[in-house]
Amino acid sequence: MHQGLGTLLALVLILSCISVTSSSSSDLSPDFYALTCPNVQLFVRNTVSFFSTNDGTIPGKLLRLVFHDCMVEGCDASVLIQGNGTERTDPANLSLGGFDVVESAKRLIEVMCPGIVSCADILVLAARDAVEFTGGPSVQVSLGRKDGRVSLASNVRPNIIDTSFSVEEMAKTFSSKGLSMEDLVVLSGGHTIGLSHCTSFSDRFQKDANGSMVPIDTSIEKNFASELMKKCSANATAATTVSCDPVTPNQFDNQYFTNLLSGKGLLKSDSELVNDPKAEALIDSFSKSQNSFFDSWAESFVKMTSIGVKTGDDEGEIRIVCSSANG
Structure with a gap:
């Protein structure tokens, strides 16, 4: 290989690695899954519609769920993780609902696009669709979030709003x-x-x-x-x-x-x-x-829904199951 061409290719690879590992909401895009899972938004929308039609409380639960997720560790689906000492165990989160909607959408998407779509993106899409399902505006959201690996109950209270707040x-x-x-x-x-x-x-x-x-x-x-x-x-x-x-x-x-x-x-x-x-x-x-x-x-x-997003492989992952981090 020509020395000048080899040097150029090496530089391109280095810059590519830098762009992959950097983490910013600017790394998100509405077309993030256009090639890898083009029907992801349809899958989520149909799931939300099915559950909401059968249970009118679902839209409100999904909207509250995404808020409680994004305000604590950023929008990384950390609120979905089950287990002792996780965010879900804090008293402020014990009344949260809508988990089954996100999990159902995830199972469908894993069949169609295995290992591609994050639970964090599914949750954001589900909450967005919940608003539209109940007569609210249609919102274009950017995608490409990774799922967080950390979920601690101790992180909830310092970050969430209490109903008694001024x-x-x-x-x-x-x-x-x-x-x-x-x-x-x-x-x-x-x-x-x-x-x-x-x-x-x-x-x-x-x-x-x-x-x-x-x-x-x-x-x-x-x-x-x-x-x-x-x-x-x-x-x-x-x-x-x-x-x-x-x-x-x-x-x-x-x-x-x-x-x-x-x-x-x-x-x-x-x-x-x-x-x-x-x-x-x-x-x-x-x-x-x-x-x-x-x-x-x-x-x-x-x-x-752009708060504290994780986009680099060093910060997050694509969970196989939304309720637990990958082994």
Whole structure:
């Protein structure tokens, strides 16, 4: 081989290795699987549609699942790993659902495209499709994430938002992930679908001497508070849930923001948003324009699902089964 040509080829190989091992959201692409698994999005969409048609709670569960994944170790499907001391064992994650949807999609894809598509990408696609299935906007997401190998319960609490957080605490958590106040308000709008356990907002009520629940949070609209107290009565079980949006619970729309302005935010963290002037201005704007909310949702969802992505082989892998790291 000519010496100059050999040197050039060696340089190309070195640069190729550098590009493969570098890790950045810029390494992602909507066409990442165009040659290796061209029907991956169809596989996921059909799986989400099947499960959601049979269980109306699935879309909300998938949306919450991807949020809890991305906020902790980045969007690497670490929340899907089972086992002692994993993220799934933290109390904040015990009520998560939708795992079977991701696993079913993964099994199908492994048959059609073995060892190609990550669980992290499947989860992002499933959450994206869940929003569209319930009437929300269609969002183009980039793909190419690797699955993480680490899942620790101890990483959950320092990174996830608690329902008792103030606006300042929520904004600080979001800022640490590269997300803005607008992203906080927009992504909180995901509460337009889904359910919440009574225990998630029990701190807004207390039991009186007769054992009945009474509101201690005066920001809750009176009739809404009465409805919640009936559904979450003293004899309600730990599994009792209520819709996050009492008006259009199964529709992804801008009703959530109207609810906030009328004192019908379910979680304390929801109601807290109206206490910040910038957040309240956004809430008012989104309540008046669903198109504005949908446009902002597309942007914020893409940002959120790009947090801490792993693209290099030294950082992650393509799991064979989503619930466990490769042996």
